[in-house]
Amino acid sequence: MLKLYTWTTPNGRKVSIALEELGLDYEVIPVNTGEREQFSDAFLAINPNHKIPAIEDKGQAIWESGAILLHLAEKYDPEGRILSKEPRKRMEAIQYAFFQTGGVGPNLGRLGAALRKEGEKNQEMLEIFGGEMDRLCGVIDRVLENGDRDYLAGEYSIGDIMHFPWLRIAQGIGADWVISRPRLVGWLDRIAARPAVERGMAIPAQ
Numbered sequence: 001m002l003k004l005y006t007w008t009t010p011n012g013r014k015v016s017i018a019l020e021e022l023g024l025d026y027e028v029i030p031v032n033t034g035e036r037e038q039f040s041d042a043f044l045a046i047n048p049n050h051k052i053p054a055i056e057d058k059g060q061a062i063w064e065s066g067a068i069l070l071h072l073a074e075k076y077d078p079e080g081r082i083l084s085k086e087p088r089k090r091m092e093a094i095q096y097a098f099f100q101t102g103g104v105g106p107n108l109g110r111l112g113a114a115l116r117k118e119g120e121k122n123q124e125m126l127e128i129f130g131g132e133m134d135r136l137c138g139v140i141d142r143v144l145e146n147g148d149r150d151y152l153a154g155e156y157s158i159g160d161i162m163h164f165p166w167l168r169i170a171q172g173i174g175a176d177w178v179i180s181r182p183r184l185v186g187w188l189d190r191i192a193a194r195p196a197v198e199r200g201m202a203i204p205a206q
């Protein structure tokens with residue numbers, strides 16, 4: 001059975017959502033990053049980059065959420081439920097998945113770290129990463145508007161799954177650059193309404 005190494009953080013939830021969308025059986029192995037379990041020898045043997053998520057599929061360890069979603073789609077998605085089989089649509093979905101790993105992922109990650117820092121906040125960090133999040137959300141808004149789309153690549157895909165857990169948190173805490181954009185909010189609410197997304201967001205059970 002597939003093994004999922006994960007924790008209660010947005011990157012882990014991308015993978016549990018994809019596994020739920022595909023209806024796959026998997027074993028959840030919690031790696032409590034707050035307790036630094038990602039630095040155990042056992043986990044470093046799975047992911048030398050000491051980060052969740054990671055999976056093991058028939059003895060093969062795979063890490064980086066984007067690579068994991070691509071692997072799951074290529075191997076377990078014959079109907080194109082999370083990655084279209086039509087070449088142009090497929091590449092567009094992959095484009096949005098990469099866009100997340102270079103955009104919303106690192107910028108929101110650093111913004112979150114700056115906000116969580118105890119004591120006086122570093123205003124420069126908040127401005128740089130907050131400003132970049134505003135710009136990135138503007139890009140997403142434009143994609144949804146110009147293409148008159150319900151989802152980034154037209155139909156639901158790994159491109160949406162990659163963004164959702166991160167931006168849903170930002171929406172939940174009332175980040176301006178999300179909640180001031182009704183199209184973006186509508187897109188997040190549409191994704192949230194999917195039963196597989198609801199199940200995936202509850203993993204690991206806490």
Ligand SMILES: N[C@@H](CCC(=O)N[C@@H](CS)C(=O)NCC(=O)O)C(=O)O
Nearest residue numbers: 009010011033050051052053064065
């Ligand atoms: N680019 C990675 C980022 C993964 C990541 O940042 N994971 C965080 C939790 S959301 C983590 O495990 N941090 C622990 C650490 O850096 O030691 C991916 O997309 O999988």
